[in-house]
Amino acid sequence: MNMHTGGNENRNIQPGHEWLNRFGWNARAESSFAEQSREGMFPARITADHGQKFKIVSERGEGWAELSGRQKYELEERSAFPAVGDWVLLRYLTETAPDGMIHGLLPRSSRISRRSAGTVPVEQLIAVNVDLLLLVAALNHDFNLRRLERYLxxxxxxxxxxxxxxxxxDLAEDPETITAAVEAIAPGVPVIAVSAKENQGREQLEALLKPGLTIAMTGSSGAGKSTILNWLCGEELQATTEVREDDSRGRHTTTHRELFPLPQGAVMIDTPGMRELQLWEDEDGGWAEAFADIEKLAADCRFKDCRxxxxxxxxxxxxxxxGELERKRLDNYRRTERELKYQHAKENQRKRSQHRTGGKKELRRDKGAQRRHYELEPMD
Known part of the structure; x- marks a missing residue:
């Protein structure tokens, strides 16, 4: 797997950038800012999204920001609005305060998203500019290989x-067998069994948390994401609750996405749990990558259009x-393929409709409603 290297060589520490360095400032962000910055603009990072207001960090420390009026007018797609992890161009409101107005977004290196709830296919961003995505699955009664395939x-x-x-x-009777099953559906992907209660797997996990990297966690409600964050930080940054004993399902304790600096040098984005993951895929081929073993087998079928x-x-x-392939994995391969084809068809239909009814003008008329929906929609 082509892992990002991270490390001190990417940190590019400069006077006045101490706060930015704590929140993932690196050579990539520095280069993007140098190319796109304008007079009176400063770099800042979105650390939390509260609807119309964004929590930010800049060289002046932590503050709050809003989109400029021009940005609100020009941003047409919901996924183009700032998200947690974004680097933005900020103009301060006063000579000394950390609060400001957002006048632009720097290019994103990655975007983690899913399909929003509802009949109209809309992309909902979970986090952006993430180097490592930790897919958290609890080894209790709620563990599900098929769900993990969707996350992949x-x-x-x-x-x-x-x-x-x-x-x-610590809850699994045979963690080695489960780990082997997970490795079989995710070739080349690191798989780490951890227990915050028993302090298990910490050394393997901390080896990934290099300075300058941005890490995000996602998974089902009750998987223990907030517990892992608190465990790594050595303090209670996020509230936690016990899962239900009868079905091992958890309640939402994290209510919004937020970015935290880790003592190991990386930064971590904690996200609310998902009870259901509706997939959103563009042209990057995530589905084919997640089922690369089946795609490889299919290449040897007698007929190219083999179903x-x-x-x-x-x-x-x-x-x-x-016995080389599990039937349930093939069933999930087909199911997710149908789901994504349906999504693409709906998205293409929406775009054709927008083109017929005025293109950008139609988008701008709908934008206010889109933004309000975006503010109110929970992760699940």
């Missing part, structure tokens, strides 16, 4: 490098018969 589709499509964290390893159902010479079905 999202991860591979984001541009971030996935790492699977099997949390609450892997009952065709003669199907290499995929042969792999199921000889």
């Amino acid at each position: 589709v999202m991860a591979w499509n984001s541009g971030a490098n996935p790492v699977i964290l099997l949390s609450k390893a 892997h159902e009952q065709e003669a010479g199907c290499a995929v079905l042969a792999a199921i018969r000889n």
